[in-house]
Amino acid sequence: MAVVAKRKGDKWFIGGITNGKEQTRNVELNFDFLEKGKTYTMTYFEDGINAGRRAMDYRRKTKQVKAGDKMTITMVRNGGFAAELK
Numbered sequence: 001m002a003v004v005a006k007r008k009g010d011k012w013f014i015g016g017i018t019n020g021k022e023q024t025r026n027v028e029l030n031f032d033f034l035e036k037g038k039t040y041t042m043t044y045f046e047d048g049i050n051a052g053r054r055a056m057d058y059r060r061k062t063k064q065v066k067a068g069d070k071m072t073i074t075m076v077r078n079g080g081f082a083a084e085l086k
Contacts, residue, residue, distance in 0.1 A: 001017070001019070011086045012040070012083075013083070013085075015081070016075060016080050028073075029070065029071045031068065031071075032068060033067075036067045039064055040064070040086060042084070043061075044084070045082050046061065046081045047059075047076045047080070047081065051076045051079050052077055055078070065085065
């Protein structure tokens with residue numbers, strides 16, 4: 001499993017990927033790297049309920065996050081996620 005975050009200007013991009021060894025994996029995202037006092041809108045794509053059988057099954061969600069927040073993402077076997085924060 002790998003998770004990376006990259007900033008370009010005022011936007012952050014986060015991506016994660018996992019392998020085929022385990023059925024599901026949970027990763028806790030810690031948003032301590034964000035600018036303090038600022039609220040970001042995070043648009044993200046995560047594995048859908050049937051993603052373990054059908055790779056094109058995903059969900060698009062939007063959430064408000066700020067420095068200090070934490071969030072758990074569940075990735076299925078061979079799955080992943082992607083997020084944009086602005």
